[in-house]
Amino acid sequence: MKENQDGNQLFPVFLKLNQLHTVVVGAGIVGLEKLTALLNNSQQARVTVVAESILPEVYEFTATYPQVTVLQKSFEASDLDEADLVVAATANNVLNEVIRKAAHERKLLINVADKPALCDFYLGSIVKKGDLKIAISTNGKSPTVAKRIKEVLNENLPNELDTTLQQIAALRNTLRGDFASKVIALNKATASLVEPKPVRKKNFKWLIWGTIIFSLAIALTALWYNEPGFRNYAGNISPVFYYFLAAGFVFAMIDGAIGMSYGVTSTAFSLSMGISPASASMAVHLSEIMSNGIAGWMHYRMGNINWKLFKLLIIPGILGALAGAYLVSSLEHYSHYTKPLVSVYTLILGSVILSKAFKTGKKKSADKIKRISLLGLGGGFIDAVGGGGWGSIVLSSLIAGGRHPRFSLGTVKLTRFFIAMVGSLTFLIMLDKAPWSAIAGLIIGSALAAPIAARISNRISVKVIMVAVGIIVILVSLKSIYGFISNIL
CATH class of the missing domain: 1.20.5 (Single alpha-helices involved in coiled-coils or other helix-helix interfaces)
Known part of the structure; x- marks a missing residue:
């Protein structure tokens, strides 16, 4: 079977350098850096430095390490006869190749500075808190990134971790019984380290x-x-404002938590209040500018955005919303014919998502990357025409295609902000009047709910999100289909 070569193939180990002999060839700036890394992590490491030219700082640094030998001479293959590990830290590529060849002839592992392809092992960035050490590897891709991660961990990991480590070690020495009972006792003692904040x-x-x-x-x-x-x-404010304020809050809470249904539910509510389809769609899109802006920002802060997916959706989605808003503004009755088609489509998707939520097998990765732009175009168009559907169509399709629900949700929410903005501008240009009391209520209500809902979504399990999405899509779709059939009969 062909081995999978993707990802980091390194196997991390911690070497007892105090029991090994390391030879470092080179004593310039790079050699000093390698030597410092070795001795800072193992003060008793036995190291021999071989170089024709040696920086004064090397002598100064090794003065307090009597087990370190510094030889000012040209490299010879015999310098590796007593070595266990080799570090080539010269600026001479030809010499580095000679050192590597000599090391491999002796079955020795070698690290060649700034040449990942020539290395048998890497000297990673190390986070140290007493006896606790964390090694960071980027598979040789970027030592700078490893360095920055080291800085973050050093700053955020408390120094008291070493005290905890010593106390657990002392506790371990007092335990009696078999291995299983010791593990149970230690797990109980360390449970507080991973418990949620008070x-x-x-x-x-x-x-x-x-x-x-x-x-x-x-x-x-x-x-x-x-x-x-x-x-x-306050008495002169239209009651419509308060109705839509409450509705906007409830619909945005649901939408923010699962990524869909705000447009559909808000449009249905608007129509039941006597607002025309085009005006209802405008009210929904105007209110979604602020709520989705807030929700998109919250998901961005929580790391829920797939940027590759975002780039594939944003431009087609905007174009679709522009075309749909223009069409529905010109022909308000057009949405009556598109809603049943969309409802049948979302009904199927809802069923697929619901069935996937209860499958325990390994999920297949999405392989429909070429269709995502077309999905964004259709989703933006139908969303503008029917007053909603971006979440129902786009999010449902992404999840049904095997994409992670949480990252799909965050990406859909962020793209929705731009699509709502373009659709709203088109409606404002095309329509002569607007139900401003309803719009104000939806804007304020949805904005209040947006940050709360975004946080709720990050605490719901993947299965719960998929089940909720599937059920809501099915129910909304069936209701829309039933309404269309009833009107015909």
Whole structure:
């Protein structure tokens, strides 16, 4: 069977350099760097340095290491006769090849500085906290990236980890019984290292938010009963605003958590309130600019964006939304004919997703990369025509094709921001009037729900997301199909 050569094929080990003899050839800047890395990690390492030219800093550094020998001479193959490991740190490529050949003739492993293809092993970046060491490898691709990761870990891993390590080691020496019982005891002792943060901090955060909301409620109540001007202003706000405020919050919570249904549910609600299809679609798209902008930013901060997928979706999606918004603004009745077709399509996709959620076998990777741009074009067009469908069509298709639900969700939410913006601008240009009370309610309600929903989505398991997506798509699709059939009969 052909071996899989993809990914990092290195096998990490920790060598006892104090029991080995390492030969470093070269004593320039690179040689000093390699020597420093070796001795900083193993102060008792036995090292021989061979070089024609030696930096004064090498002598200064090795002065406190009596087991280190520095030889100012030309390299000879015999210098490796007593070696266990070899590091070639010269700037001479020809000499490096000679050193490598001599090392391999003696069955020795060699590291050639800045030549990953010639290396048998790499000297990775090391994070050290007392007896705890973490080695970082980029498979020779970028030592700079490894260095930056080292800096992040050094800064964020507490120095007290070594104290914990010593205490666990002492506990281990006191344990009696067989191996299994010792493992159980040590697992119990170290469980606190991976437990979630104390709930008190979360409760404190919610206490702050609760206090803010309670304070606003008191202020608004005081204004209502003591300021006639404020009471008159609030009394003149159309009840439609409050209806859409509540609806926008609920629909955005659902949409933010599973990535779909906001457009469909908001449009259906708008139509039931007597708003025309084109105006309903405009209201939905205007409200989605802010809510999806917030949700997209939250998903970006949580690392839920697949940028390759984003690039494939964004331009076709915008073009589709532009064409769909223009068409529905010109022919408002057009959405009546497209909705049943979309509903049949999403019904099938919902069934596929729901069935996949309960399959335990290994998922196949998506291989429909060439069709994603076409998916974005169709999704943007139908979304603008029917007032919703970007999530139902695009997210459902991505998940059904085997893509990870969470990354698909984050990417769909971010692209939705740009598509909603283009669709809204087109509607504003094409339509003469708009239901501003409904639009304001949807905007504020969905914006309030967006950051909450984005965080909820990151805490829901993949299976739960897929089940929820499948059920909602099926129910919404069946309702739309039933409504269309009822109108015909």
